[in-house]
Amino acid sequence: xxxPQIRPASGAQYSRIHGVGGYRPVRVIPNxxxxxxxxxxxxxxxxxxxIEQRRWAGPEESVSEMxxxxxxxxxxxxxxxxxQIGGVIVAxxxxxxxxxxxATEIAERLGCGTAPAFDISAACAGFGYGxxxxxxxxxxxxxEYVLVIGVERLSDLTDKSDRxxxxxxxxxxxxAIVGPSDSPGIGKLIWGSDGSQKDVISQTQAWDxxxxxxxxxxxxxxxxxxxxxxxxxxxxxxxxxxxMAKVAQQALDAAGITADQLGAFIPHQANMRITDAxxxxxxxxxxxxxxxxxxxxxxTSAASIPLAMERMLESGEARSxxxxxxxxxxxxxxxxxxxxTLP
Ligand code: UT7
Numbered sequence: 458x459x460x461p462q463i464r465p466a467s468g469a470q471y472s473r474i475h476g477v478g479g480y481r482p483v484r485v486i487p488n489x490x491x492x493x494x495x496x497x498x499x500x501x502x503x504x505x506x507x508i509e510q511r512r513w514a515g516p517e518e519s520v521s522e523m524x525x526x527x528x529x530x531x532x533x534x535x536x537x538x539x540x541q542i543g544g545v546i547v548a549x550x551x552x553x554x555x556x557x558x559x560a561t562e563i564a565e566r567l568g569c570g571t572a573p574a575f576d577i578s579a580a581c582a583g584f585g586y587g588x589x590x591x592x593x594x595x596x597x598x599x600x601e602y603v604l605v606i607g608v609e610r611l612s613d614l615t616d617k618s619d620r621x622x623x624x625x626x627x628x629x630x631x632x633a634i635v636g637p638s639d640s641p642g643i644g645k646l647i648w649g650s651d652g653s654q655k656d657v658i659s660q661t662q663a664w665d666x667x668x669x670x671x672x673x674x675x676x677x678x679x680x681x682x683x684x685x686x687x688x689x690x691x692x693x694x695x696x697x698x699x700x701m702a703k704v705a706q707q708a709l710d711a712a713g714i715t716a717d718q719l720g721a722f723i724p725h726q727a728n729m730r731i732t733d734a735x736x737x738x739x740x741x742x743x744x745x746x747x748x749x750x751x752x753x754x755x756x757t758s759a760a761s762i763p764l765a766m767e768r769m770l771e772s773g774e775a776r777s778x779x780x781x782x783x784x785x786x787x788x789x790x791x792x793x794x795x796x797x798t799l800p
Contacts, residue, residue: 466597467598468637469637471596472592472635472636472643473635473637473642473643473797473800474643474800475636476534476535476536476537476634477631478528478531478633478763479630479764481629482518482628482629484512486513488502488508488510491624494623495618497624502624506729507732507749507752508729508751508755510752511625511626512627513612514612520609520610521559521562521563521566523628523629524559524630524632526630527606528606531633532604535602537602539567539569540569542564542567542570542600542603543573543594543599543600543603544574544591545561545567545573545575545603546577546591546606547563547575547587547606548606549578549607549609550583552576560574560575573600579759579793581725581727581758582793584760584762584763584783585646585784585794588646588793589793590605591603592635592643595637602634603635604634605632606630607631608631609628609757609759610628611757612626612628619685621688622686622688626686630760632763633766642797643796644711644714645708645711646795647708647792647793647794648794649792649793650790650791651696652790655789657688657692658686658687658790661682661684662682667684686788693727694728694731697728701786701792701794702738702739704794705724705739705794707794708784712780712796714780716739716740716782717742719741719780720776720780720799721747721748721774722735722746722748722782723781723782725756726750726751726755726757726761726764727761727787729749748769750765750768761785766781770799776799777799778798779798780798781796782796783795783796
């Protein structure tokens with residue numbers, strides 16, 4: 458008797474992004490307000506990071522609420538019903554309740570039925586990681602449409618007295634619907650990690666250490682140091698400039714695309730100077746529009762690429778059907794780059 462064989466799952470031959478949407482919190486924090494917390498200057502912040510303002514979420518603008526708003530726009534642009542979504546992936550490092558995953562609540566609020574829903578922690582590369590997973594799920598036959606969300610409330614993890622990070626981070630959500638396609642709409646994902654540099658961007662302390670502090674439980678809590686994000690800016694900056702340009706080039710090569718064929722370059726909005734250094738290293742022609750959303754939005758980690766993508770499409774800087782090179786990089790260290798067709 459022949460051995461029983463599992464029927465292999467198979468899905469669409471290709472996938473693409475069908476819709477993108479973003480949510481930006483109402484409250485704008487200009488550099489002038491940051492100067493109330495740290496010894497700095499508007500000029501220093503602008504020239505060193507390119508940031509002019511960022512948005513910080515209010516109490517009602519939770520991780521779940523911002524995600525639902527962004528996802529609603531992506532679903533509308535894709536022209537699908539929420540019930541058609543067969544997977545919800547939420548990339549975030551700032552959903553403070555570890556269990557359950559925030560993705561299940563978001564899936565339920567959106568009306569995605571029993572869609573599998575889970576969170577991933579891949580910091581500023583989270584959107585790219587999610588996109589790669591969605592592409593695999595669709596082509597592997599495990600979902601028809603997948604919702605990928607990058608969302609952060611980094612203001613909850615920002616130490617307003619830390620002058621090396623207080624001006625950088627912002628809040629927001631970006632979402633994309635990934636689904637089947639007749640032609641390739643997402644290139645090979647060039648992704649990876651370097652755990653030897655795990656300490657260069659990290660939470661100052663674990664939650665258990667924070668709660669073990671005197672006064673943390675049943676005390677006034679006044680003396681408790683709330684965990685925050687800490688970053689050694691220079692090593693991260695050097696790594697981003699030297700190593701990430703190579704990763705971006707690999708993504709172009711793997712997709713068989715040259716820089717001059719791009720309709721947009723959408724790097725993670727970490728620092729305007731990192732973006733400029735990458736443009737140089739990639740020899741990107743001046744005709745290729747570049748995302749510079751950081752000026753108004755700050756660094757929103759997992760949300761930054763879909764937010765910047767939405768802005769470029771809305772402003773007409775980039776057009777539907779254009780090819781875009783995206784690259785995310787950050788805490789881990791982790792990175793992910795690919796070429797996509799814009800929705
Ligand atoms: O999203 C995840 C990935 N993250 C990134 O890719 C961020 C990468 N890093 C960066 O973007 C930059 O390193 C920062 C924007 C964070 C900092 O810029 P930098 O040019 O690397 O500044 P630095 O830390 O080397 O500091 C330069 C000088 C120092 O003074 P001296 O020693 O030259 O006199 C600092 O004390 O600037 C001083 N400084 C400041 N001055 C005014 C540091 N922070 C501030 C500040 N305002 N907020």
